[in-house]
Amino acid sequence: MTPRRRQPARRRTPGLGRGTVLATVPVAVAALLGAGPAGAGTTGAAGAGDPYFPLSGNGGYHVRHYDLTLRYRSGGRLDGTAILTARATQPLTRFDLDLKGLTVGGVTVDRTAASFKRSGQELLVTPRHALRAGQDFRVTVAYHGTPEPVTDPDGSADGWIPTDDGAFVAGEPQGAMTWFPANAHPSDKSSYDFTITVPEGRTAVANGTLLGRRTAKGETTFRWRETEPMAAYLATATIGTFQVRQYTTRDGIRIYDAVDPREAEDAAPVLRQLPSVLEWESKLFGPYPFKSAGSIVDHADVGYALETQTRPLYDSAPDILTLVHESAHQWYGDSVSLTSWKDIWLNEGFATYAEWLYSEQHGGDSAQKTFDALYARPAGDELWAYPPGDPGSGENIFGTPVYDRGAMALHELRKAVGDRTFLRILRGWATEHRDGHGTTTQFERLAERESGTSLNSLFRTWLYTEGKPNKA
Structure with a gap:
């Protein structure tokens, strides 16, 4: 979402x-x-x-x-x-x-x-x-x-x-x-x-x-x-x-786009990039997990987009990073699904970090710059209101910590294990759990297995620590 x-x-x-x-x-x-x-x-x-x-x-x-x-x-x-x-x-x-x-x-x-x-x-x-x-x-x-x-x-x-x-x-x-x-x-x-x-x-x-x-x-x-x-x-x-x-x-991949005429002019330049976005994500995450794709762009003003499987749903014309986010969910959230809503960061943190990677590789801010800008927020900011690995209630599952601090946890993992191992972890998560389910504990074990490193402290700090974590 x-x-x-x-x-x-x-x-x-x-x-x-x-x-x-x-x-x-x-x-x-x-x-x-x-x-x-x-x-x-x-x-x-x-x-x-x-x-x-x-x-x-x-x-x-x-x-x-x-x-x-x-x-x-x-x-x-x-x-x-x-x-x-x-x-x-x-x-x-x-x-x-x-x-x-x-x-x-x-x-x-x-x-x-x-x-x-x-x-x-x-x-x-x-x-x-x-x-x-x-x-x-x-x-x-x-x-x-x-x-x-x-x-x-x-x-x-x-x-x-x-x-x-x-x-x-x-x-x-x-x-x-x-x-x-x-x-x-x-x-x-x-x-x-x-x-x-x-x-x-x-x-x-x-x-x-x-x-x-x-x-x-x-x-x-x-x-x-x-x-x-x-x-x-x-x-x-x-x-x-x-x-x-x-x-x-x-x-x-068979593409089906359905666009409300009131959104068509604004949506067209972004939707034309869907094939290249899916190709880019496939190189990072592994083969696209479905036979079809596309977009539904409505004129609805409900306040969010959603990663409906194979065909994300937008309440208005999306920007490119929204398209990247919902497309990334086809791997992380749709193909690999939750067993509990408590683990929602596995969906939203991953899709948010896909935005960071796309920006980094397409002339925008580096993931590190995005991380630093977020970390500069004061301790009282909503970003630190609760840990993404344990949002505490259904009221919080779509809040800023789940998205942005969840992505920050992945960036810390990337820095700890290196780019090559990090991408192997992302691809392994999508491949090993394709069409199934996953938990945070399973992801942590995968990361440790691929890196050969104990990562308990990193995950405890960035997923479960109350308030603003200290940098390593």
């Missing part, structure tokens, strides 16, 4: 489709999804156990694939059918889905009607027959209503955000539940199919590759597919009046 301060102008069908790839869950993450020891209870937990968002996600199962069929009508109404292909990680007589503010018309489990009830953001589902640990099952939820965003702890809007011509759909950290039923925590990643019908003249943009579009009877249906594992907060179904440009880079 890129917060408002970085934006230049307003400165955050049943069955699986053919060819669909089911995302698998790494063994190390199974515990986060509610797998319990023999004799554990048979009710899936109401949350994934995250300390900052205790009700986000759910226990007892892993969603392998979402098939979302949506019809958006002028006036904001949404009719949806969600088919979740899942696997139980424990015996289940009941499980929860995250869904807020929409009316549920019916739920089936393996085509048999299931009972359900609502409790806040939880949809409690009781299948007619209990599920065994390891059993694959399919949940279908029919729902409708007028989606509304949630307000995050920091006061920003998140989720399905209405615009004057559709919706700006940005789900970090908890907004996925505003438009589809989900296991909505980054520890659970899945593949996706989207079938989105909108009034003729509007465009619906989702993740992955556009499989086709068809117009009939005053409506246009767009079909999208993301085969790589994706956290629910990175899914989008942004709707608006867009100018669309499609092409393929020389590296074979």
Whole structure:
């Protein structure tokens, strides 16, 4: 995510489709999804156990694939059918889905009607027959209503955000539940199919590759597919009046740009640089982790951009460093995902440091100069308000320390191990955890392994020390 301060102008069908790839869950993450020891209870937990968002996600199962069929009508109404292909990680007589503010018309489990009830953001589902640990099952939820965003702890809007011509759909950290039923925590990643019908003249943009579009009877249906594992907060179904440009880079990446005409003139010079940015980042971080890329530039004034997987979402025309930041997230945050929101610096510190490196290598300030300017801030500055490795609450996860002090930690690591080893660490992190998850502890171990050096003091100082650290 890129917060408002970085934006230049307003400165955050049943069955699986053919060819669909089911995302698998790494063994190390199974515990986060509610797998319990023999004799554990048979009710899936109401949350994934995250300390900052205790009700986000759910226990007892892993969603392998979402098939979302949506019809958006002028006036904001949404009719949806969600088919979740899942696997139980424990015996289940009941499980929860995250869904807020929409009316549920019916739920089936393996085509048999299931009972359900609502409790806040939880949809409690009781299948007619209990599920065994390891059993694959399919949940279908029919729902409708007028989606509304949630307000995050920091006061920003998140989720399905209405615009004057559709919706700006940005789900970090908890907004996925505003438009589809989900296991909505980054520890659970899945593949996706989207079938989105909108009034003729509007465009619906989702993740992955556009499989086709068809117009009939005053409506246009767009079909999208993301085969790589994706956290629910990175899914989008942004709707608006867009100018669309499609092409393929020389590296074979399929680009789809959708731009609100009101932002087109300002956005064009920056979006033209996307292929060169991805090529530059690929040299640093390793091969681009997805088959497609692009941008959604809306006219939304919500105050941030978001790294929606394969197709970052901007609320206005971005500048080049915002484009670099959101593109870097495709490696750090999207392909390599969090297991806990407490580790958010692994997303934002890395993407911010990508900006520093880009500036350094493209005629701007060196990373050291950027570091020095930040370090010169007084001890009472917001930069030192809390340590990036332990922000303390959901209210702080998008604050200055996570972004800038997180990047400062990486710069200190670079100075300690040297450029060659540092870049090997960055590439190793993206490669070893591709399509999976990572923790700060795992990153620290990787850095020590690659450098052959004990780095405990460095990480303790820059990630966990309260207040302004002393320079080494």
